[in-house]
Amino acid sequence: MTDVYKGRVIIGVIGDDIHIVGNRILQLALEESGFQVFNLRTRVRPEEFCQAALEVNADAVFVASLNGEGEYWCADVRRLFREAGLGHVLLYVGGNIVVGNRPRDEVVRLFKQFGFDRVYHQETDISIAIADLQEDLKHGAAQHAGAAQ
Amino acid sequence: MALPSTRARLSDIEKYRAQVLAHPLARGISPDEVREHLAQVPRQRFPRIAYANRGPDPFIQPRGGFPLFEAQHSLTRQLSEAGADFIPLTIDSYTRQNQYDTATELLRRSEEEGKDYLNGYPLVSHGYELTRQLYSDLAKPVSLRHGTPDARLLAEVAIASGIAEIEGGAICYCVPYSEGFPLDRCLLYWQYVDRLCAVNSTEELPIHRESFGPLTATLVPPAIVVAIEVIEALLAAEQGVTSFAVSFGQTGSMVQDIATATVLRALTRRYLEEFGFAAVETYFVYHQWMGQFPVQRERAAALIACSAAIASMISADKIVVKTVDEAYGVPRPEINAEACDTVRYVLRTFRSAKSITSPMIERETALIRSEAESILDEVLNLSGSAFWESVFRAFHMGFLDVPFSPHADNANKLVSVRDANGSIRIADAANVPVSAQNALLEKELLESREDRAAQTYKQMLSDIRLMV
Numbered sequence: 001m002t003d004v005y006k007g008r009v010i011i012g013v014i015g016d017d018i019h020i021v022g023n024r025i026l027q028l029a030l031e032e033s034g035f036q037v038f039n040l041r042t043r044v045r046p047e048e049f050c051q052a053a054l055e056v057n058a059d060a061v062f063v064a065s066l067n068g069e070g071e072y073w074c075a076d077v078r079r080l081f082r083e084a085g086l087g088h089v090l091l092y093v094g095g096n097i098v099v100g101n102r103p104r105d106e107v108v109r110l111f112k113q114f115g116f117d118r119v120y121h122q123e124t125d126i127s128i129a130i131a132d133l134q135e136d137l138k139h140g141a142a143q144h145a146g147a148a149q
Numbered sequence: 150m151a152l153p154s155t156r157a158r159l160s161d162i163e164k165y166r167a168q169v170l171a172h173p174l175a176r177g178i179s180p181d182e183v184r185e186h187l188a189q190v191p192r193q194r195f196p197r198i199a200y201a202n203r204g205p206d207p208f209i210q211p212r213g214g215f216p217l218f219e220a221q222h223s224l225t226r227q228l229s230e231a232g233a234d235f236i237p238l239t240i241d242s243y244t245r246q247n248q249y250d251t252a253t254e255l256l257r258r259s260e261e262e263g264k265d266y267l268n269g270y271p272l273v274s275h276g277y278e279l280t281r282q283l284y285s286d287l288a289k290p291v292s293l294r295h296g297t298p299d300a301r302l303l304a305e306v307a308i309a310s311g312i313a314e315i316e317g318g319a320i321c322y323c324v325p326y327s328e329g330f331p332l333d334r335c336l337l338y339w340q341y342v343d344r345l346c347a348v349n350s351t352e353e354l355p356i357h358r359e360s361f362g363p364l365t366a367t368l369v370p371p372a373i374v375v376a377i378e379v380i381e382a383l384l385a386a387e388q389g390v391t392s393f394a395v396s397f398g399q400t401g402s403m404v405q406d407i408a409t410a411t412v413l414r415a416l417t418r419r420y421l422e423e424f425g426f427a428a429v430e431t432y433f434v435y436h437q438w439m440g441q442f443p444v445q446r447e448r449a450a451a452l453i454a455c456s457a458a459i460a461s462m463i464s465a466d467k468i469v470v471k472t473v474d475e476a477y478g479v480p481r482p483e484i485n486a487e488a489c490d491t492v493r494y495v496l497r498t499f500r501s502a503k504s505i506t507s508p509m510i511e512r513e514t515a516l517i518r519s520e521a522e523s524i525l526d527e528v529l530n531l532s533g534s535a536f537w538e539s540v541f542r543a544f545h546m547g548f549l550d551v552p553f554s555p556h557a558d559n560a561n562k563l564v565s566v567r568d569a570n571g572s573i574r575i576a577d578a579a580n581v582p583v584s585a586q587n588a589l590l591e592k593e594l595l596e597s598r599e600d601r602a603a604q605t606y607k608q609m610l611s612d613i614r615l616m617v
Binding site: 018020021024025026028029032033041042043126 | 328329365367552553554555557561564604605606607609610613
């Protein structure tokens with residue numbers, strides 16, 4: 001089956017976070033860039049990202065956190081994906097993903113350890129993540145941090 | 150189809166009240182005693198009396214709620230001394246979500262540690278007897294500001310406390326504020342609140358209701374705001390509310406603010422009269438910019454001053470003010486008092502010529518009016534055994550679609566961006582029933598935009614950050 005889309009992407013805001021504005025804009029941005037978007041919207045649990053990725057055979061999952069709950073909720077996401085046989089799915093995270101003011105390098109390192117492929121802490125330009133996604137999808141699953149472990 | 154009608158009136162509310170008042174935190178509220186108390190409070194506490202005596206300028210209302218009684222008492226005094234005409238009582242988030250146990254526990258911790266663990270006044274936890282003391286020497290209306298889908302107990306405690314203005318509504322306090330509170334339940338719970346206001350009203354001293362027109366305050370097309378405000382006025386009128394304010398938030402375009410004010414006023418009257426509710430007294434409230442605020446306090450002050458001038462231009466009955474600390478969080482009482490003073494200064498210094506018009510304003514007014522009418526007429530045409538059911542269905546059909554709502558019952562399909570003039574335009578109406586002609590006109594107006602070739606999401610991002 002040929003897909004008219006460049007890929008299938010799950011998006012959602014993790015935890016008990018209800019910040020919807022960026023979520024809606026991210027959806028439009030990905031759609032305008034040719035991706036098929038499945039938007040789980042706000043207050044999404046890690047299991048729900050995983051179930052949705054399984055259901056639609058997603059290529060990538062964009063996890064957002066605006067209120068900083070990300071650190072708590074994201075630690076186990078990659079493990080859940082691997083257990084579901086979804087180790088190859090790209091995991092991106094972005095927003096204000098930790099509470100308080102911490103150096104960006106430190107935050108990126110932490111979330112890479114969690115198994116995220118790309119980390120956008122306090123990055124306001126969505127087009128960077130979209131360009132990265134297009135690039136990552138050219139390479140095989142073996143390139144992914146998640147699949148390598 | 151079921152048109153707005155007194156047949157929808159919750160005539161047996163006393164039965165439901167007994168259930169709501171059985172809650173321990175109702176602390177034995179007695180409906181008869183509440184009516185006696187309301188008869189004793191100063192008449193000026195009732196918005197109808199206040200509005201009847203308004204001078205040439207819009208009334209000023211700040212926002213504000215602190216967890217501790219003493220802090221709220223002091224804030225009330227400071228705001229009143231600073232010239233606020235309406236005194237706010239902003240409720241904390243846990244109480245808004247009916248999590249009274251958490252609110253009570255965090256109130257206890259706040260009291261013990263002298264540190265605020267709540268972002269507002271936990272009215273239900275404090276109870277009506279203590280809250281009456283907040284206002285023992287106050288001869289101004291107090292406005293309950295919250296964001297509560299199920300506000301039955303909260304409204305009971307507020308009215309028992311002598312608060313005669315209840316903000317909110319089934320749509321405006323659910324669709325922008327909640328992700329999953331069922332909208333149909335919310336519509337029924339707000340029937341209770343509206344009816345409760347009605348049964349606590351006398352002909353001369355009605356408990357006043359106010360709707361929250363800013364909604365998500367993010368690129369909401371004026372026609373959607375007008376339609377929802379009119380619907381909430383009709384739903385309240387069905388339950389016997391006789392004093393009601395519609396409102397909207399500063400759009401970011403002076404042209405659109407003036408046009409929206411004209412249409413909102415006219416259609417609220419038109420539809421109330423059409424369905425036999427001509428006796429309802431209506432007022433019109435303007436909210437200063439509800440979107441992202443500049444962090445520079447000088448810019449914030451400029452924005453506050455300009456929007457005060459617009460409130461005067463559109464002859465608002467009341468303006469709800471922001472402070473220069475808006476970008477930073479809950480303002481200190483002094484900052485809040487300063488904002489009242491700034492707005493008062495602008496209102497008395499720059500009294501505008503009323504009824505400003507121009508070809509551009511006339512075109513905008515005609516467009517918003519035509520769009521709002523077609524939305525309302527389609528909603529009224531939907532099937533249902535009561536008007537509220539048609540409203541509920543309208544969301545499922547996407548006839549009413551509030552951009553950037555987190556609510557699961559909201560379609561989130563309408564796409565809106567600004568034109569070169571800053572006016573909010575419908576780029577894609579999705580299922581919202583605007584005529585082909587109006588949809589085309591919206592698109593034509595968008596052509597004025599300099600970056601019209603840019604991706605929509607980029608346009609939206611810069612539009613949302615308009616004032617920053």
